[in-house]
Amino acid sequence: MGKNLQSTDRLRPVDLARGHGLSTQAIRNYEEAGILPAAARSPHGYRTYTPLHAGALRAFLALLPGHGHPTATAIMRAVNQDAADEAFRLIDESHAQLLDDRRTLRAVESALRDLDPTTTPPEPGGTFIGPLARKLGIRPATLRKWEDAGLVHPHRDPRTGYRVYDEAAVRDARLAHQLRRGGYPLERIAPLIAHVRTAGGLEPLEAALTDWHDRLSARGRALLAGAAELEAYLRARGGGSGGSSA
Incomplete structure (x- = not known):
């Protein structure tokens, strides 16, 4: 995957948007927000992207379900600013929040047993x-x-x-x-x-608790999926996964 992302093939905004259900304006907005690296410009001033930008887009969209829009944006902005350690800190915070939510669920279940x-x-x-x-x-x-x-x-x-x-x-x-x-x-x-x-x-709460369990599990899997795409993007940028710069 890294070899493809490093390709110099030129992509238009519509090429990135196609297949993700996005508009070309969304692609431009993502670039302006720092989610995508800055695009090169053609002699006529048009934006041109590469497979590396496509990898950034895939990473961002994969991060969204587990982290939410603000955190996913901050993670991608940190990576694109060569601040991978800050991105890792944000990821750690999301995992810590998920762990806290799991503890809260256990607390609810414990409380319900006594009610x-x-x-x-x-x-x-x-x-x-x-x-x-x-x-x-x-x-x-x-x-x-x-x-x-x-x-x-x-x-x-x-x-x-x-x-x-x-x-x-x-x-x-x-x-x-x-x-x-x-x-x-x-x-x-x-x-x-x-x-x-x-x-x-308390039987009416059983379905709610089951749904809560399912949502936490879905978030956990989403965090894993986001991490996999982000790792691929980091490697394509040449920073691997362990340094403070990308």
């Missing part, structure tokens, strides 16, 4: 919004937002009007907090908690 709405008796007391927010490491405004979204249902103290979270409401807040950490949007969390609250069990 059963059918056996949680109501308590006469409760927790106010401030102490609960501090315990979860969030702001009181976040708990109020979750209440508006139907995730938690505190009751009001009849004398003061303050929100009071009984054991069931604290459970729902904990579930919401863990699922939010796992990347679930509020609109997906609300029906899950509603089912847990009313359906008599």
Whole structure:
């Protein structure tokens, strides 16, 4: 692959765009963003690319699913600026985030094992919004937002009007907090908690947890695929995979 990428064959923007479902304007935008190396110009001022640019494009598109657009862009910009170590640092951060998300999933599963709405008796007391927010490491405004979204249902103290979270409401807040950490949007969390609250069990969460597992596995494989294409591009640039310059 390295030999082909080093070829001096000239490619037009449309040649790069074709086959990837991209527009020629997207190719120009990628070059301006530093995702692709700077293109040479023809005597008439037209951009001309080479198979090395095609390799950069393949690497970027392969990095996107695992890293997301901002990080994939930063990785390619670092490589094209001969700062491979910075690219490796960004890649490490994505792997660290994936590991943290896996730990969060395990924490959610651990929390769910201890939560059963059918056996949680109501308590006469409760927790106010401030102490609960501090315990979860969030702001009181976040708990109020979750209440508006139907995730938690505190009751009001009849004398003061303050929100009071009984054991069931604290459970729902904990579930919401863990699922939010796992990347679930509020609109997906609300029906899950509603089912847990009313359906008599935690079974409705099984599909969500399975989906979460699948998404993490897909990200892991995407990181591997992106690494393979980036390695090919690094080798084509002549920098291999272990130096600080490409």
